[in-house]
Amino acid sequence: MSVKDIKKTNLPIDPRSAILLLFIANVVGFMQDSLLVEFATFTALTILLVYCGCVRQGLKWGLIFGLVLALQYHIFLIVPPFVAASFTVLFVYIRKMLPCLMIGTIIVRKIHMRYLLLALRKWRVPQKLIIPLSVTLRYFPAIKEEIMHIRDAMKLRRINGIERFECLVVPLIVSAAGTAEELAAAAVTRGIDNPVKKTSAVDIRFSPIDYISLAAGVLLVGAAFCL
C-alpha cells in the first residue's frame, strides 16, 4: 500500500475512540451483572460493527452469543453436572470477553496498524513502549507460521515424546533471535533511534460517529454501575 492509498482510505472510526471503547467494554464487562445491560451492549456493538462494514462478523458474534446463552440457560440444566460445571467458567469468560472481541474485530479488520500507532503517539505514549508493542503484535502471525513449519519438519523426522518440546522451542527461539537482528538492522537504518519527534504521512480525526459511540459507551458504563 503506498502512502497515497493510505491517505485515501477512510477509517470507519477513529482509532483513539476504538481504544477508548475497548476500555469501556472492559469496564462494562467487568462491572455488569444484569442481562439488560449485556443485551444493550451487545446491540450497540452490533450496530457499530455493521456501520463499520463488518456485517458477517456481526452475524458471527450474534450467533455465538445466542448459542452461549441457550447452552447456559437451557441445555446445562439437563446435562450431567460435571459437564456443565467444566464449561460454565469458559462460557462466563466468553460472555465477559464478547464486547472486547467485537471491538477487537473492528480494530483488526478496519484499522491499519500505523493508525493505531499514530493514536498512541498522539496520546504521548512513550516511544519505548510503542516500538516493542508494535513488534509484538506484528510477530504473532509469524509465530504461528513458524510453528507450522517446525511441526512439518518434525513429522518428516518422526520425533516423539519429550523431544518434541525441545525440537519445537529451540528453532522457535533461534528464528526469533534472527528476526530480531534483521528487524533491528532495518529499523536502525530507517532511523528508529533518531530522537526527534516522529512525523506521520496520515492523520486521524474525530467524526460524529466517534462522539455518538463514546456517548453510548459512557451511558452503558453508567447503566452497568446502577443496575
Place this chain on the structure above:
Amino acid sequence: MPETKQSRILKGKELITIGIFSAIYFAINFLFMLLGAFHPIMWIFMPAFIALFTGIPFMIMTAKVQKPFAVAIMGAITALIYFATGQFTMVILITFVTSCTLAEICRRATKYNSFWGNTLAFAFFSLGMTGSPLPVWLFRDDFFAQIRDQGIPADYLVSIESLASTEMLFAMLAAPFLLAIIGSFIAKALTKKHFKKAGIV
C-alpha cells in the same frame, strides 16, 4: 563495557528484541489462559504452568537486554494485550505492577547479568499472573454467590470451595515461584546445549 549513562538507555535494537520475545511469552501465556478456562484447578495453577514454560523466552530476553526497564516493558505489553482481550481486572494490574517492580529491583541489585539475579527476577515476574485467580480468595463470598447464580450444582460448588482454602492460596502463590526457578534452569540447560552454539546469547 563502561557503565555510562548512555549505555543504560534502551536502544531501538533492544526494544525490538523485547517486543519479539514478549510475543513468544504472551503466546505461551495465552495458551495456558485458555486451558485454565476448562477446569478450576487448571486456572488456579495457571501462573505456575506459565512460569514453567515461559522461562526460555524470559531468560533469553534478559540475557540479551541487560538494561533497566526491559522486564517492565515486557510486563506492560502483556498487560496491554490482556486488557485488549477483556480479561484485565484491577487485581491483575496491581499484581503486575508489584511483580514487575520487584523484578526490576532484583535485576538492578544484581547488575543485570547474573543468572540467579535474573532467575529471581523471573520468579517475581511470574507472580504477576496470580492476579487472575486471586479474586477467588479476595472476594470469596461475591465470587461464590456469582457462580451459584449461574446454576452450578451444589456438590460441584463444594469441590470448588474446598479448592479455595488457605493452604491452596499458599500453594497457588508458591508454585509459580518454584516452577519459575525450574523454568529458568530449563532455559539454562537449553542455552548451554543449543543457544550458545547458535550464537544467540
